[in-house]
Amino acid sequence: EAKKAGRNQIHMFNKDLQEKADRYLAVYNGLSKAIANEELSLHYQPQIDLLTKRVHGVEALLRWTSRELGPVSPGEFIPVAEDTGLILAIGDWVLSAAVHQAKYWVDRGYKNFVVSVNISAQQLRDPQFAMKVIDLLQTARLPARNLCLEITESTAILDLDTSQRLCRELTDLGITLAMDDFGVGYSSLSMLNSLPLHYLKIDRSLVTNIAVSQRDSAVVGTIIELSRNLDMKVVAEGIETTEQLRILEQLGCHEAQGYLCGRPMPADDLTRFLEGK
Numbered sequence: 001e002a003k004k005a006g007r008n009q010i011h012m013f014n015k016d017l018q019e020k021a022d023r024y025l026a027v028y029n030g031l032s033k034a035i036a037n038e039e040l041s042l043h044y045q046p047q048i049d050l051l052t053k054r055v056h057g058v059e060a061l062l063r064w065t066s067r068e069l070g071p072v073s074p075g076e077f078i079p080v081a082e083d084t085g086l087i088l089a090i091g092d093w094v095l096s097a098a099v100h101q102a103k104y105w106v107d108r109g110y111k112n113f114v115v116s117v118n119i120s121a122q123q124l125r126d127p128q129f130a131m132k133v134i135d136l137l138q139t140a141r142l143p144a145r146n147l148c149l150e151i152t153e154s155t156a157i158l159d160l161d162t163s164q165r166l167c168r169e170l171t172d173l174g175i176t177l178a179m180d181d182f183g184v185g186y187s188s189l190s191m192l193n194s195l196p197l198h199y200l201k202i203d204r205s206l207v208t209n210i211a212v213s214q215r216d217s218a219v220v221g222t223i224i225e226l227s228r229n230l231d232m233k234v235v236a237e238g239i240e241t242t243e244q245l246r247i248l249e250q251l252g253c254h255e256a257q258g259y260l261c262g263r264p265m266p267a268d269d270l271t272r273f274l275e276g277k
């Protein structure tokens with residue numbers, strides 16, 4: 001009996017692994033054709049300046065609707081893209097699409113509008129990265145101040161010397177830099193000090209319980225204070241309730257991003273959003 005149960009367990013374990021491996025492969029295969037098949041698009045989520053109550057800019061968020069698999073979430077396909085190196089081609093596509101879209105909004109009169117783009121570690125390790133960005137800005141004729149690049153703590157920590165040099169190069173051009181998902185994973189204060197960052201984006205996991213947990217609001221308050229001392233601004237991610245927003249305003253948070261202020265949406269919807277619907 002025990003032997004039989006054990007065999008069943010192994011069987012189930014193998015089946016589970018097999019399903020995961022099949023799915024991974026299907027995502028990889030689909031993703032490697034996604035650019036050519038024109039299955040990628042960008043959605044844009046508003047970021048609100050809490051002082052002026054105006055839309056300061058948007059974060060570009062990648063969407064993939066596969067012919068074979070239907071919509072696949074970034075939480076699933078971005079890690080596959082990063083593991084397999086596909087993120088380099090996909091990242092180029094994202095940057096180019098976002099920069100051209102930013103140019104559209106700037107030309108429409110939103111002169112100080114900033115479009116933020118998520119950048120993966122591998123992209124930053126590409127020695128051509130800064131050159132690519134410069135070329136792209138020139139081709140699209142977009143001022144550097146209308147572009148913000150979001151990097152993550154793990155990205156920067158990989159090789160602090162290299163990221164330091166690259167970040168300096170980018171900010172010298174006039175590009176804005178944000179540290180994404182701040183407060184989860186490695187939060188090294190020396191890293192904050194050595195990178196020329198303009199924004200810290202407080203991770204949603206720290207914002208979620210801000211209205212019910214004194215400790216969480218204390219942590220967020222401390223991050224805001226720290227950022228102020230280091231001449232940075234804070235964007236709070238994942239704000240869903242007016243209560244969360246009220247507390248963040250009290251704590252002196254500079255910008256808000258979350259479903260409460262606007263969901264990620266296609267470019268045309270965002271244009272309507274800017275024009276007051």
Ligand code: C2E
Binds near residue numbers: 120181238239257258
């Ligand atoms: P992220 O950069 O931290 O982006 C914020 C995520 O939070 C987005 O998820 C957004 O839709 C979600 N979000 C915003 N407000 C709320 C809210 O109020 N409640 C909840 N529950 N969620 C909210 P999304 O679009 O699924 O993207 C997930 C992650 O995938 C991103 O996290 C980013 O790390 C990565 N990603 C997305 N697009 C790209 C891309 O073009 N390149 C790279 N390298 N990574 C990307």
Ligand code: MG
Binds near residue numbers: 059118150180
């Ligand atoms: Mg981001």
Ligand code: MG
Binds near residue numbers: 118180181
């Ligand atoms: Mg992120």
Ligand code: MG
Binds near residue numbers: 180181201203204
């Ligand atoms: Mg984030």
